[in-house]
Amino acid sequence: MTSATDDPRADGSWEQLLAERSFIELDALARAAALVDRGAVRVLAGPFDRIESPWLEPQGITPQSDDGTVIALGEIGGAPVVIAAVEQRFQGGGTGEVSGAKIAQALTLAAADSRAGRPTAAVILFETGGVRLQEANLGLNAVAEVCSALLDLRPLAPVVGVIAGTVGSFGGMSIAAGLCTSLIVTPQARLGLNGPAVIEQEAGIDEFDSSDHALIWAVNGGRQRHATGLADVLVPDDTDRIRAAVTDAIGAGAAPTDPFRSRRLDVLGSRLAAVDPARPPAPTELPRLFGPTYAPLPARPTASPPPATGPEPRSRGRAWLSALADGAVDAVIPSVLRVLTDTTLYLAVVPDPINPYHRAREGQVGLTESLALARAVTELTDADRAAEVKRAIVAVVDLPSQAYGRLEEMVGLHQAMAAAVDAYHGARTSGHPVVALVVGSALSGGFLTHGLQANQILALDDPGVEIHAMHRAAAARITLRTVEELDELAKTIKPLSYHVEDWATLGLCDGLLSVDDADCPTPADIATVGNALAAAVDRGRSGPMDLSNRLDSSGAVRSRHASRRVREVLTRQWHE
Amino acid sequence: MQTLTYSFPARRPVSRAVHIGVVGSGDLEILLEPPDATHSAISASVRVRTSVVGFDTVWHDVLHRFFTHTPLAGRWELNDFGATPGVVTLRLRQAAESAEDDNG
Numbered sequence: 001m002t003s004a005t006d007d008p009r010a011d012g013s014w015e016q017l018l019a020e021r022s023f024i025e026l027d028a029l030a031r032a033a034a035l036v037d038r039g040a041v042r043v044l045a046g047p048f049d050r051i052e053s054p055w056l057e058p059q060g061i062t063p064q065s066d067d068g069t070v071i072a073l074g075e076i077g078g079a080p081v082v083i084a085a086v087e088q089r090f091q092g093g094g095t096g097e098v099s100g101a102k103i104a105q106a107l108t109l110a111a112a113d114s115r116a117g118r119p120t121a122a123v124i125l126f127e128t129g130g131v132r133l134q135e136a137n138l139g140l141n142a143v144a145e146v147c148s149a150l151l152d153l154r155p156l157a158p159v160v161g162v163i164a165g166t167v168g169s170f171g172g173m174s175i176a177a178g179l180c181t182s183l184i185v186t187p188q189a190r191l192g193l194n195g196p197a198v199i200e201q202e203a204g205i206d207e208f209d210s211s212d213h214a215l216i217w218a219v220n221g222g223r224q225r226h227a228t229g230l231a232d233v234l235v236p237d238d239t240d241r242i243r244a245a246v247t248d249a250i251g252a253g254a255a256p257t258d259p260f261r262s263r264r265l266d267v268l269g270s271r272l273a274a275v276d277p278a279r280p281p282a283p284t285e286l287p288r289l290f291g292p293t294y295a296p297l298p299a300r301p302t303a304s305p306p307p308a309t310g311p312e313p314r315s316r317g318r319a320w321l322s323a324l325a326d327g328a329v330d331a332v333i334p335s336v337l338r339v340l341t342d343t344t345l346y347l348a349v350v351p352d353p354i355n356p357y358h359r360a361r362e363g364q365v366g367l368t369e370s371l372a373l374a375r376a377v378t379e380l381t382d383a384d385r386a387a388e389v390k391r392a393i394v395a396v397v398d399l400p401s402q403a404y405g406r407l408e409e410m411v412g413l414h415q416a417m418a419a420a421v422d423a424y425h426g427a428r429t430s431g432h433p434v435v436a437l438v439v440g441s442a443l444s445g446g447f448l449t450h451g452l453q454a455n456q457i458l459a460l461d462d463p464g465v466e467i468h469a470m471h472r473a474a475a476a477r478i479t480l481r482t483v484e485e486l487d488e489l490a491k492t493i494k495p496l497s498y499h500v501e502d503w504a505t506l507g508l509c510d511g512l513l514s515v516d517d518a519d520c521p522t523p524a525d526i527a528t529v530g531n532a533l534a535a536a537v538d539r540g541r542s543g544p545m546d547l548s549n550r551l552d553s554s555g556a557v558r559s560r561h562a563s564r565r566v567r568e569v570l571t572r573q574w575h576e
Numbered sequence: 577m578q579t580l581t582y583s584f585p586a587r588r589p590v591s592r593a594v595h596i597g598v599v600g601s602g603d604l605e606i607l608l609e610p611p612d613a614t615h616s617a618i619s620a621s622v623r624v625r626t627s628v629v630g631f632d633t634v635w636h637d638v639l640h641r642f643f644t645h646t647p648l649a650g651r652w653e654l655n656d657f658g659a660t661p662g663v664v665t666l667r668l669r670q671a672a673e674s675a676e677d678d679n680g
Binding site: 027046047048057060061062063064065068087089090 | 593600609655656
């Protein structure tokens with residue numbers, strides 16, 4: 001695969017090779033300092049502020065004084081910049097309540113300064129295995145807040161992502177990587193939504209052999225991501241070259257020549273049309289198929305999907321969508337249903353037993369689902385652009401997770417999900433009230449894509465409703481516990497809990513609704529939930545357009561001390 | 577996880593705060609600050625939080641030996657993720673050198 005043209009060292013002599021200074025070997029603070037003018041950084045909410053994760057010590061895990069994320073102010077090329085550097089050696093760079101809040105708040109402050117006439121760019125140094133499972137629901141929410149804050153800043157100042165390695169970027173934070181103005185990778189970097197080990201665990205070794213390092217780098221590696229247009233710049237692991245790439249990316253400004261990748265639904269659509277899930281391409285064929293730039297591929301005839309046979313699989317998403325929405329249910333694609341009325345767009349992801357992507361047959365959010373959601377939401381925002389009163393969006397949520405599959409990772413599930421996140425964020429910030437209604441499972445990246453960008457989140461108070469960063473068995477395995485130990489811990493550590501009434505105490509819930517039958521709603525259930533939705537839409541219209549209500553709610557005041565302290569300390573120190 | 581506290585006699589109070597290391601596998605972070613009003617200026621008060629339980633005596637011996645050679649008074653916080661005694665001593669020395677290095 002290596003050729004002279006895609007080798008970032010091709011122009012280097014052996015003298016240059018010897019003179020290289022590794023960036024990967026630096027810790028988070030040294031990485032941040034290496035990127036700014038004269039190495040001068042001012043660290044905010046640093047070790048001596050001691051904003052630790054409040055959730056680790058009760059679980060017997062030693063916390064770190066800055067929760068493994070460095071927020072540093074400095075200048076690059078004389079212009080102000082904030083750097084968020086994740087320390088990969090602490091908890092594998094996992095995003096927790098505090099580390100996530102630090103990044104989100106840093107981006108929020110950069111946006112505020114930019115709006116006030118002092119454009120402040122952001123650089124995010126991604127090294128993360130994903131949401132820190134010991135802080136499950138608060139980590140997952142933190143990722144949603146990072147994505148939202150990133151999108152708030154992106155039109156005002158460049159947001160540059162760097163993935164140097166060796167952990168790389170996996171999990172929800174890779175959605176944030178897919179939202180960046182530009183993305184810089186090294187050959188040692190990896191980028192993907194689901195890590196190889198998780199895919200193997202969920203789907204078996206035939207789907208992804210996580211011991212096959214050549215396969216991992218062929219799918220997730222920085223070189224491959226660059227060769228398929230999912231990363232903008234490929235640089236060797238050399239501090240000077242990485243600094244030069246970051247400086248160039250910031251110099252290009254907030255509006256690069258090419259539109260943001262996560263807005264290019266045309267490119268995503270043309271790429272998906274070029275892939276036949278029945279005969280998936282090999283990783284080596286992908287650079288030729290997709291090309292090195294993120295540009296639309298020539299249109300090609302697509303086979304129409306085979307007609308559905310047999311009864312529609314039961315799904316709470318389908319049941320509640322049809323019950324609540326007064327209108328005809330139309331399939332954007334068979335696994336994404338839509339009802340569009342004069343006042344509201346309802347969307348649900350549902351099972352499709354003959355989904356061409358076999359890892360997305362049980363209602364998971366995969367590549368085509370992400371694109372269908374992004375298209376449906378974008379169509380509405382486009383149609384209502386001039387409208388005085390924007391229609392509401394109701395995301396009916398019942399999804400087991402995102403799709404865990406090798407093909408999904410090859411094509412770039414994180415980038416597809418970023419498109420849906422961008423679309424939902426765009427709708428919310430242009431004045432559409434967005435309400436998530438959780439009627440069943442709302443797990444992991446699926447919920448990040450379809451639900452967590454809402455202004456308001458409602459959930460049914462029902463044992464079948466489960467909101468979490470990962471399903472029980474997998475979360476237990478990855479945190480080296482038994483399911484029983486996990487359940488025992490979750491009694492006192494609420495973000496770990498699988499019970500919706502515990503989730504509702506975290507400050508993220510705008511209404512927990514009691515119903516008689518969550519599977520087949522009764523007329524009284526429909527009235528209850530309908531009224532709650534109407535009230536949530538009203539609150540969405542009058543409330544903040546960002547996600548600050550999740551920090552200011554009475555639940556957050558009780559449960560999210562640490563996030564609120566991050567906001568207070570960062571804001572104060574930023575302006576010192 | 578286990579939290580251990582120790583106090584060792586010390587002579588030279590450190591004059592500035594130092595942060596060293598990472599709570600990563602086989603490693604630890606150290607936060608060192610000058611003594612404050614609630615702490616004795618002639619002792620090193622040490623708090624260790626470690627992910628590995630049951631090594632109280634080893635911690636005591638490693639710290640005792642270090643503070644015998646390097647009697648730096650101040651507040652020492654060690655957040656440990658399974659560092660070996662050699663690594664602990666290395667990090668302690670690093671912290672001491674940074675705290676006493678006037679140019680650093």
